[in-house]
Amino acid sequence: MINRQPTAQTGAMAVVASLLEARTGQQIAANRTWRIETALKPVLRVRGHDCLDQLVAELFDDQTGVIADQIVDALLNQESSFFRDSGVLDMVVTAIDQRQQECDRRPRIWSAACSTGQEPLSLAMLFADRFETTGKVEPEILATDVSDAAITRARAARYSQFEIQRGLPVRQMIKWFEASGSDWIAQSSLVRKINFRRHNLVGDPAPVGYFDIVLCRNVMLYLSPVLRKRVFDLLAQVVRPGGLLVLGAGETVIGQTEAFSPSPRFRGLYERGAQSMHELGLVAA
Known part of the structure; x- marks a missing residue:
């Protein structure tokens, strides 16, 4: 479960990281939280937000699950290539x-x-x-x-x-x-x-x-x-x-x-x- 509202201690990044872990089990280390903002820039742009706090606020109000899906998909590491190794x-x-x-x-x-x-x-x-x-x-x-x-x-x-x-x-x-x-x-x-x-x-x-x-x-x-x-x-x-x-x-x-x-x-x-x-x-x- 993720917190209903982000606190000063958790913040929007922690809410998003918690969502990723709850959905997939994947964890984002504290020293790699910068990846959250980088990965979510396209989602912010599509949804018309200027910052992560606005996206998280919309996440809490979304009843369809679409935004959560968009966030998780953006955060997953989909690095791949043909004939890798x-x-x-x-x-x-x-x-x-x-x-x-x-x-x-x-x-x-x-x-x-x-x-x-x-x-x-x-x-x-x-x-x-x-x-x-x-x-x-x-x-x-x-x-x-x-x-x-x-x-x-x-x-x-x-x-x-x-x-x-x-x-x-x-x-x-x-x-x-x-x-x-x-x-x-x-x-x-x-x-x-x-x-x-x-x-x-x-x-x-x-x-x-x-x-x-x-x-x-x-x-x-x-x-x-x-x-x-x-x-x-x-x-x-x-x-x-x-x-x-x-x-x-x-x-x-x-x-x-x-x-x-x-x-x-x-x-x-x-x-x-x-x-x-x-x-x-x-x-x-």
Whole structure:
């Protein structure tokens, strides 16, 4: 819950930070509150306000939730790019190859906190290329984000010239994207390879079914220890034993959860142990 009225001690910034944490679990450190005003400048401009206090006053009077959605979407860190940490994505492809050799079923991948879609689209391109050369079935890809606005953009798969140049090889751009004015739009045949859905890692139930690999990069950095444990528990529910968890370069499972441990086969990735849900304390006995 956020305070009905900001006090001299909390102020408008604290109210906004509290809203973000209540909705997504993400925390803004005291030394980074400057990011609030910077991120909310477009919202202030659209709503005709001169300062954050005016926006917060309107937030308290809003009965539709639209303003809260606009504030949260603006504050979320939607930094993303195509083929980000390409070596990691190459390991994901190799790992899926191994999983397919071990079992006769279609693999499943979850790109959690997928932002505006560059990560799952990159994976879809890699697996489409692999299918063309080897005939191996492409995995099912689920892509989710807490932001409705981000998921809407991901489904549209429309990117600016700046976004398209960030990590996307020219060969892939020509093959999978079409120019539309100053923007580039992914072909529908590529977008259809991905199931885009809204999902809140700290508030929603786990997706149905099990996944061979879950990518959840640069999310834990913004969560409190309590919420990190909650998210790790949720991920442990859906990663198959022997499956992999992919975190950001500055994140680790060490000291955070017993469900995952450093993978002996894939450096920097984490493997799901074979313990049962009861042993991990994830479900009632």
